[in-house]
Amino acid sequence: MLNAHHDRIRLPQLQARITDAATAAALIHDGMTVGMSGFTRSGEAKEVPLALAARAQKERIKITLMTGASLGNDVDKILTEAGALARRMPFQADPVLRAAINRGEVMYIDHHLSETVELLRTKQIAPIDVAIIEAVAITETGAIIPTTSVGNSASYAILADQVIVEINLSQALELEGLHDVFIPKHRPSREPVPLVAVDQRIGSTAIQIDPDKIAAIVFTHKLDSASPIAQPDEDTAAIARHLIAFFEEEVNAGRLTKQLLPLQAGIGSIANAVMMGFVDSPFEKLTMYSEVLQDCAFDLFDAGKLDFASASSITLSEEKGKDVFSRFAAYKDRLVLRPQEVSNHPEVIRRLGIIAINAALEVDIYGNVNSTHVQGTHMMNGIGGSGDFARNAYLSIFATKSLAKGGDVSRIVPMVTHVDHTEHDVDIIVTEVGLADLRGLAPRERAQVIVNHCVAEPYRSMLKAYIADANQRGGQTPHVLERAFEWHTRYRVHGSMKKIEE
Amino acid sequence: MLNAHHDRIRLPQLQARITDAATAAALIHDGMTVGMSGFTRSGEAKEVPLALAARAQKERIKITLMTGASLGNDVDKILTEAGALARRMPFQADPVLRAAINRGEVMYIDHHLSETVELLRTKQIAPIDVAIIEAVAITETGAIIPTTSVGNSASYAILADQVIVEINLSQALELEGLHDVFIPKHRPSREPVPLVAVDQRIGSTAIQIDPDKIAAIVFTHKLDSASPIAQPDEDTAAIARHLIAFFEEEVNAGRLTKQLLPLQAGIGSIANAVMMGFVDSPFEKLTMYSEVLQDCAFDLFDAGKLDFASASSITLSEEKGKDVFSRFAAYKDRLVLRPQEVSNHPEVIRRLGIIAINAALEVDIYGNVNSTHVQGTHMMNGIGGSGDFARNAYLSIFATKSLAKGGDVSRIVPMVTHVDHTEHDVDIIVTEVGLADLRGLAPRERAQVIVNHCVAEPYRSMLKAYIADANQRGGQTPHVLERAFEWHTRYRVHGSMKKIEE
């Protein structure tokens, strides 16, 4: 066999399973649940889903698709357009799929990212029929070595009846050894997750399954989608400055050392700006315990600021990706990729004492956060790991610009239209205007601090007027219920939350 | 010394610290933070707080009072009426204090009950000046043996500058050995909480502190307040029936065994009815891993249904209390009381796979739960441990009657006016009407199941009409924002959520 790739398929008996994507996709039938690799646009299966979409154009195939998180290479878009998705969990970030979800065509169940495989393992959601896992190679024992993400791949492969492996020949064999696959035992034999340090390894470097379950092996050369470069702007730079100043005060107050505590940061321009803010900061020997590593993590390595980074995936811009993977040995011993059940595990997050930095769509005067639903109704992406981190973090920070839509939307509102994170799980709110430190404050106090530190005019005055009226009604958390969403309605009807001159 | 009580104060040097409540209370000054024992009306300090209240009647003393949870013996009421409370955390359930909180007079910060001492330990909230801990005795090494609750007592005593001990002579020395005091280490040396079984002991039986910190010892004879007997009625009996039937189905489906998984149950009539429903059920060898043990736990022991119960406190009715404590040896080896940081620890709850049963003020069509704020504004009690359990449980159940106020309030509403638990943390909703199993469902599906299974007329039709209108607007979680709280406004203005005939 010319294309045997003995270094990529090291268990000889599996060579016979090499096939093309269409043949592999034929294993998937209408109504099945498919568990697929892929987390924040990295490491998703790239061939079989497209072959499945092609089939779905011609015959009725509607599946439940479960992944780690969002997918690259337009896989969600292509499957949606082919009408192949009946149900989707636990996360997505694709505009076409999002629109189908919001039309009620695809049933979307967004989970705390640490919980999906727990629900599967305890049979509380429908079992996985077929898993499709991108791999760099299959070992001598038939174990699967993941590529740029681990996500839920390990548990999907373990729990599935059949497994399709997509071997990505564009991913270097050097990735072997990067992953740390740990799977908790079934109850009542469940033991502590033994992780006590960011750089500790507690599992194996590949996903061991019964090789007989590997029903098909497909090759691909396609790379992960490059992640868009999140350019900092004046606002994100200001947010970063406020946060760095806050961390400096915490060090001065003796609550943190210059090493801080392990950092988690979401994706996007704010996380990027904040992380880049550490380059010229007094902090050192930083560590990350996050879901995803972006360009900024590698910039911090290069700047000598970051000692170690743990996550569930790596997603880089085109340029950075070329650079990092061309000299991967320079980083490899300071990196580990874990299953998202471990990267996001409440137990580990609480134990390590993470500083969690996530973004918000809107926050309210009491510090409740909406991360997911535009106008309370339309799904943006999903809650993702933000809840795993915010609830259990040492310090839970939410960052957002104070405005959206050219100032017609205030992202600080009287009441959020959807709650993903309650006031109990939100310690710090930061906007370009400033930072509100809410620790130890009662709701009425939180409102004052948020309005005075995070909001610019005209919304500051408008919120003050709302608070004054709400306080007349009394309560622990005063509101004027019939006006709580007035701003949102005004935006929907008139295109702006600003007061209309009468 | 006549009243030396050598069995109660076993470290001789501490005999000299015996004093009266007024003298002990004089250690507390205006502006101080006081950490006190007491959890769900049991084991609170009973003498010094009253002496403090007496002083506050005459001089300005306003303190921050931190406890485990709610207090008995009207301590919160008396301190509130004396104007002694500036700030209060992390939980309360007193009508007088509640009213002061809702008037904005006392700043109330309700916490996830597992988190309070974590915030203290990391100095993120103001430190404890004086701790007041009820005890059965002080050991040879100066360690404090708690009474009927552990709550936050251990960490408060460890972190306080000075400790006042109230030795309760009405509590039998037999309580010694009941408690299991485990304190996590400071980060970065934090290790796993080693608890892997409900009946495991991982700590010490008393709270070891530097005996020199014990600044005063006071005696009391006062008992805990008897807890009101939560009488079952037709509705709570129906709720219990629905839940028992659900558990039977889970066993039949092979997801649970007849032993189920460790049970957590809140306080009140619903929890009581559900737990009593197990007496004549096919389940056996049950265990509890809860915050608080009520009468029903001991009834289940007596019925031979319950094998072991772990909690942070015991709170019994007058009759049951007399019975249980008169023959405590019969129960002691099947009981353990832990710090609430351990009883409610996310790590342990997730590991053990708890079945969590909590009550709700209102739930909405998508399964978001309001446990705390009447009409979204007025504090009832606090979030307590419901979030610790609901988020991390194997199965998160919320139980509520479908109606309140003689039918003028529907407890299933279009949108909850305050969110304590998001849809992600709510698996089952049960009312007297029926049970909604929400696992694996998307929001639009959840709405159908909740409305069809949990709501009676006229609210069922009203909710169906709301959903139809909301679906016109589209979205993952459809709403008509300007009408989302219409029912609440109607209740406030007209005294009923029911439609008014035009």
Ligand SMILES: CC(C)(COP(=O)(O)OP(=O)(O)OC[C@H]1O[C@@H](n2cnc3c(N)ncnc32)[C@H](O)[C@@H]1OP(=O)(O)O)[C@@H](O)C(=O)NCCC(=O)NCCS
């Ligand atoms: C919340 C979240 C969407 C914010 O992302 P972001 O990149 O900061 O968001 P942006 O400011 O770019 O806003 C995104 C879009 O929503 C719009 N928007 C933002 N807030 C809005 C609001 N309150 N009302 C209406 N539209 C709003 C913006 O205008 C923008 O639209 P546009 O691109 O058409 O201009 C994102 O962080 C997320 O999905 N979080 C949930 C998952 C998560 O936290 N994961 C954790 C770690 S990966």
Ligand SMILES: CC(C)(COP(=O)(O)OP(=O)(O)OC[C@H]1O[C@@H](n2cnc3c(N)ncnc32)[C@H](O)[C@@H]1OP(=O)(O)O)[C@@H](O)C(=O)NCCC(=O)NCCS
């Ligand atoms: C939510 C909680 C208040 C429900 O308790 P409960 O005993 O089931 O509540 P009840 O049905 O008796 O209602 C209490 C009162 O509120 C009123 N009420 C209930 N729901 C209401 C609503 N939606 N709107 C207005 N009033 C409401 C009732 O009429 C009753 O008032 P009344 O005594 O004047 O008639 C209680 O479980 C709690 O405090 N939970 C939070 C803490 C927690 O869960 N701890 C976990 C374990 S201890």
